Amino acid sequence: MTQTRLAVDIGGTFTDVVLEAGDRRLTKKVLTTSRAPEEGVMEGTLALLAEAGVALGAVDVLVHGTTLATNAIIERKGARTALIATHGFRDVLDIAYESRYDQYDIFIEKPVSLVPRARRFTVPERVDVGGRVLLALDEAAAATLPAQLQAERIESVAVSLLHSYANPAHELRVREILLTALPDLAVTLSSEVCPEVREYERTSTAVANAYVQPLMAGYLGRLDRALQAAGFRGTVYLMTSGGGLTALEAAARFPIRLVESGPAGGAILATHVAALAGERRVLSFDMGGTTAKICLIEDLKPETSRAFEVDRAARFLKGSGLPLRIPVIEMVEIGAGGGSIAKVDGLKRIVVGPESAGSEPGPACYGRGGDEPTVTDADVALGRIDPERFAGGKMRLDAAKAAAALARHVGGPLGLSATVAGFGVVEIVDENMANAARVHAVERGRAVADATLIAFGGAAPLHASRLAEKLGIRKVIIPPNAGVGSAVGFLRAPVAYEVVRSRYMRLEGFDAAGANALFEALAAEARQVVESGARGRSLEERRTAYMRYVGQGHEIVVPVPSRALIADDTAGLRAAFEREYEALFQRVIPDGAIEVLSWTLTLSTPHDLPAALAPVARSGGARAIDRRSVFDAEAEAFAEVPVYGRADLAPGQTVAGPALIVEDETTTFLSARFDAHIDAAGSIVLERRS
Numbered sequence: 241m242t243q244t245r246l247a248v249d250i251g252g253t254f255t256d257v258v259l260e261a262g263d264r265r266l267t268k269k270v271l272t273t274s275r276a277p278e279e280g281v282m283e284g285t286l287a288l289l290a291e292a293g294v295a296l297g298a299v300d301v302l303v304h305g306t307t308l309a310t311n312a313i314i315e316r317k318g319a320r321t322a323l324i325a326t327h328g329f330r331d332v333l334d335i336a337y338e339s340r341y342d343q344y345d346i347f348i349e350k351p352v353s354l355v356p357r358a359r360r361f362t363v364p365e366r367v368d369v370g371g372r373v374l375l376a377l378d379e380a381a382a383a384t385l386p387a388q389l390q391a392e393r394i395e396s397v398a399v400s401l402l403h404s405y406a407n408p409a410h411e412l413r414v415r416e417i418l419l420t421a422l423p424d425l426a427v428t429l430s431s432e433v434c435p436e437v438r439e440y441e442r443t444s445t446a447v448a449n450a451y452v453q454p455l456m457a458g459y460l461g462r463l464d465r466a467l468q469a470a471g472f473r474g475t476v477y478l479m480t481s482g483g484g485l486t487a488l489e490a491a492a493r494f495p496i497r498l499v500e501s502g503p504a505g506g507a508i509l510a511t512h513v514a515a516l517a518g519e520r521r522v523l524s525f526d527m528g529g530t531t532a533k534i535c536l537i538e539d540l541k542p543e544t545s546r547a548f549e550v551d552r553a554a555r556f557l558k559g560s561g562l563p564l565r566i567p568v569i570e571m572v573e574i575g576a577g578g579g580s581i582a583k584v585d586g587l588k589r590i591v592v593g594p595e596s597a598g599s600e601p602g603p604a605c606y607g608r609g610g611d612e613p614t615v616t617d618a619d620v621a622l623g624r625i626d627p628e629r630f631a632g633g634k635m636r637l638d639a640a641k642a643a644a645a646l647a648r649h650v651g652g653p654l655g656l657s658a659t660v661a662g663f664g665v666v667e668i669v670d671e672n673m674a675n676a677a678r679v680h681a682v683e684r685g686r687a688v689a690d691a692t693l694i695a696f697g698g699a700a701p702l703h704a705s706r707l708a709e710k711l712g713i714r715k716v717i718i719p720p721n722a723g724v725g726s727a728v729g730f731l732r733a734p735v736a737y738e739v740v741r742s743r744y745m746r747l748e749g750f751d752a753a754g755a756n757a758l759f760e761a762l763a764a765e766a767r768q769v770v771e772s773g774a775r776g777r778s779l780e781e782r783r784t785a786y787m788r789y790v791g792q793g794h795e796i797v798v799p800v801p802s803r804a805l806i807a808d809d810t811a812g813l814r815a816a817f818e819r820e821y822e823a824l825f826q827r828v829i830p831d832g833a834i835e836v837l838s839w840t841l842t843l844s845t846p847h848d849l850p851a852a853l854a855p856v857a858r859s860g861g862a863r864a865i866d867r868r869s870v871f872d873a874e875a876e877a878f879a880e881v882p883v884y885g886r887a888d889l890a891p892g893q894t895v896a897g898p899a900l901i902v903e904d905e906t907t908t909f910l911s912a913r914f915d916a917h918i919d920a921a922g923s924i925v926l927e928r929r930s
Contacts, residue, residue, distance in 0.1 A: 243300040246289075247730040248281050249502050250306040253529025253579045253599045254698060256724035256905075257284040259292055259299075260731055266292050267724045269631055269698070269905055271599040277308060278463040282470065297471040303730040305479035305501035307530075308459060309452040313354070313499070313562065314551050318451035319395040319426065323355045324385065324414060325443070326402040327362040332443050341559030351551055351562050354451045359392055361385060363401075363414065369744065371407035382414055386421035398450035400430035400443040405742045408435070426454050433494055434565045436838055437742040441547070441563045448550070448564055449496035456495035460488060477735065479505050482544065482567030484736025484844055490769045497566050499550060500573075502726045503533040507542040507569045509729030510694040511849065513719045515540055516921045518852035523677060523691040524571075525707065526726065527700035529579040529616075530596040534677045535571035536686055540849055543570040543684065546740070546840075567738040567842075572680040576672050578616040578699040579603055582646075582665040584653040590661075592669045604645035605637040613649050613661075615669050617642035619702055621662035623870040623878060624900065624909050632904030663873055670703055674710035689713060696725030701908035705897070705926055709913060716914070716926035723905020736844030737769040746790070747814055747834045752805045755839070759783060759805075762841035770843045782842040787817045790833040796820050800839070853920035859892035868900060870909075889918045897926075 244261040250272055257268045268288040273280035281304075289296055312318045325332060333353045342348055363382050366375035389397060397418065404411045408431035415427045430446035464476065478491035481500035491498060503526060510524035514537060524535040524542070535542055548568045549561030575594020579602065582592045592615065597603050601610035603617050605627070619625045620642040627637035643658040651661035681688040689712035695704035696719055704716045721728050739762045745751055763781065770779060781802045786795035798817045801809070818828045864882035872879045884895055886903040894917045895901065897910040901924060910916050914926040 244294060244298055245301045245303065245731055246285065246299050247303045247505075247727040248285065248305070249505065249724070249727040249730065250277050250281065250304075250308060251502060251528045251530060252307060252311065252596055253577065253602065255280040255284050256727040257281075257288050258721065258724050258727040258731065259288055259294065261292065261294055264292070265721065265728075267721050267727075267905060269724065271602070274598060274600060276462075277306070277459060278466050281463060282466050286470065295471065296467070297473055299472060300474045301477065302467070302472065302474060303477045303479060303485060303733070304463075305505050305726065305730055306498065307502055308498075309456055309495050310499045310550060312452050312455050313448060316352075316354075317455075318354065319454040320359075320393055321355050321447065321451045322359045322361060322389055322392060322394040322397045323443070323447055324361050324363060324397060324399045324401075326366065327364045329402060329439070330360045330362050331357070332400075332439055333360075333447070336440050337559060339559070341557045351560065354447050354562070355398070359394065361388060365401060365410045367401070367403045367407045367410065369403055369406060371403065373407065373409075377410045377413055379413070379417070382417045385414075386418060389418070389422065389425070394425070396426035396428070396450040396454050398428045398430065398443070398446040400439075400446045402439065404429070404431040405435040405437065405442065408432070426450065426457070428453060433496065435741050436565055437744075438565075441565045444563050445496060445565045448562060449494060452495050453493075456498070457492040460492050464488060479730050479733060480567070480736075481548070481569065482736070482738055483508055483542065483569050483733060484738070484842075485730075485733050486735075486737055487769060487772060490737070496564060499564065499566070500548070500568050500571075502528075503535070503571055503573065504569045505726035505729035505733065506533060506696060507535045507537065507571065507729070508732050509696060509719065509725045510535070511537055511540055511542060512729070512732050513694050513717060513921070513923065514692070515849040515851070516853050517692070517717055517919065517923065517925075519692045519694075519717075521691045523681075523688060523693050523711075523713070525673075525677075525693055525695045525700050525704060526697045527673070527695070527703060528577050528697040528726075529699070530575070530577040530598065531573050532576040532673050532676075532697075532700075533571050533573045534673065534680055535569060536681060536684060536691070538686075544568065545570040572676045574672060574676050576615070576669045578614065578619070580615050580669065582613045582615070582618065582650055582668075584650055588654060590650060590654075590664045590668045592665060592672065603642070605639065605642035606635075607638045607641060611645055611648075613642070613645040613665065615665060615699065617645055618662035618665035619699075621646055621658055621871075622666065623868055624702055625907060626868060626883075626900075626902065629902055629907075659871055659878075660876075663871060666703070666706070670706045670710060673703070673707055677707075677711060692717060694719065696722040698723045698906050701901075701906045701924075703909075705909060705911040705914050708926070708928070709911065714928040717919075718908050718924040718926070720922045721905065722908075723903070734845045734847040735770055736842060736847075737766045738840055738842040739766045740838055740840045742838040743836075745836045747810050747836070750807060750810045750813070752807050752809065755805050758839055759841055762839070763843065766841060766843035770845075777845045779843050780846055782844075784840045785813070785836045786838040786840075787813075787834055787836050789829055790835050795837055796824060856892040856918075856920045858894055858917055859890070860894065862889050862893040862895055864899075870898065870900070872898075872912075886924070889924075891918050891920050891922065893918050
């Protein structure tokens with residue numbers, strides 16, 4: 241039976257809504273209501289359903305992704321949070337890695353902790369690395385904590401005790417003591433949100449979860465009540481950073497898993513588009529109103545990780561942000577969206593982002609009170625965006641205000657016209673994105689020029705051809721409904737949940753029974769989250785181990801058979817480790833001792849990718865619906881280019897650049913170096929001329 245499904249993606253500027261009912265797909269973009277995000281969600285949802293003639297009660301599934309958790313951390317708008325640590329470990333957040341992310345920068349700025357030192361408390365207790373209690377929890381000391389938390393007006397608390405991943409008993413008892421005295425207090429245990437080795441990362445993850453938990457739980461609760469009041473009776477899923485869907489209750493408990501939910505949906509969309517197009521090496525490019533996200537996808541598998549940094553003080557330097565240990569699709573994210581603000585710095589350079597005008601007040605051309613120029617203002621000034629057709633004509637833009645803002649803040653200080661200032665802004669933002677893609681690829685030993693660029697998001701199709709030129713990429717794909725691409729990706733995601741546990745083990749003394757017991761516990765925990773959403777569908781299990789040579793500082797990910805392990809699996813695990821190690825480092829250490837630090841298990845519904853579609857024959861030129869004056873940088877003058885309606889283009893039809901292809905959610909700018917055609921999936925395929 242075909243389901244009616246709805247996807248909602250809250251971005252910094254727009255909230256995107258996608259409805260799939262039978263063979264119909266309808267979309268809508270509304271401005272994000274940052275003060276109360278659920279209002280924008282309900283506005284867009286009800287308006288789209290009214291257009292489709294579908295009642296909210298007829299929707300079976302709603303899939304939701306949001307940047308609210310990330311924005312709360314970056315903007316420091318989370319709960320008033322405290323940390324409870326083992327006595328003697330109050331300063332673990334400040335000690336961090338005991339190093340500087342930029343060794344020679346005397347003006348280095350370290351990330352500011354979410355919990356200042358005055359709101360960190362300790363209790364006497366001690367557990368060793370194997371989980372053995374060395375010092376029992378001092379319950380008398382723990383009993384004094386509620387009064388101290390009340391005095392500091394604490395709303396949420398993170399409990400991170402030494403080696404609690406091996407034995408959580410003390411953390412559980414501390415929570416019991418706190419909630420007995422303060423039943424409304426939000427409590428996050430590190431042994432639940434991140435039961436892994438490495439004290440700093442575990443504590444940082446627990447603190448970040450505690451910091452956003454009241455905000456996210458409150459928002460999700462309000463949204464759930466608003467949906468129920470409007471007649472919704474289906475199931476709500478939240479998109480996680482790792483690319484799977486999770487239940488509302490799990491998301492409210494561990495909202496830190498949602499920090500990259502929107503970008504993860506985009507990576508899933510790009511994977512499906514690549515499958516349909518038969519592309520094996522892809523660079524996913526998602527540019528919205530606030531940020532741009534770039535992700536490498538090889539053989540239809542986005543790169544994944546369990547390490548992520550948020551709120552970096554230095555854009556490309558690892559260690560300059562707050563570390564989180566969560567399942568995440570690996571990508572690079574920069575403050576380069578349509579709403580990114582442009583200015584001139586003290587060295588007379590054009591600088592774009594990371595600050596964004598958001599939706600309130602928005603770019604100057606929105607006419608909502610914003611007077612600082614943004615990338616969207618630059619695209620309007622260059623003629624790439626038609627002010628009359630923006631958002632399908634539902635939102636008129638003010639080109640004069642865009643030009644005035646560019647002239648005042650960029651052109652004036654540099655002695656440039658508003659048009660040339662706008663061109664400078666888009667060149668800088670395109671180079672920022674190109675540089676981020678180069679760094680991301682080089683760090684992973686990849687060559688970016690031989691990849692196919694898949695571009696989506698409200699702003700990406702405007703910038704994709706120039707980004708491809710800078711990177712030497714010859715082919716670009718703009719999928720259908722690209723302007724709401726992440727939301728479309730949500731509807732392609734499997735229901736999935738990953739669980740991790742640290743349990744130290746050497747291969748020469750491999751404890752098969754202990755490993756099996758651990759995986760059974762992990763499977764039971766994952767099943768509690770996944771089974772309700774599986775709705776009778778089969779579940780796939782994936783197991784991995786984080787392994788390294790004894791004496792090394794970091795592990796690599798090694799697949800583990802999804803069956804009961806036996807003692808004779810030692811040789812197989814060693815072979816799997818050496819295979820992965822050699823792929824990364826081109827060598828192995830013969831007979832080197834190997835150890836396992838952590839084990840993960842992922843349970844998910846099947847994630848079946850579509851088969852590649854057969855190419856369609858090129859059927860000649862399409863018919864333009866208009867002509868528009870667009871700035872030509874090489875001629876340093878405006879020139880008229882044809883405008884095509886995307887809805888009018890059939891598979892096989894071709895378009896020669898330069899041209900504009902318009903649709904309700906976005907516009908594709910086709911530069912003079914590219915020609916385009918429509919493929920069998922309805923995607924716009926840009927191919928660079930020889």
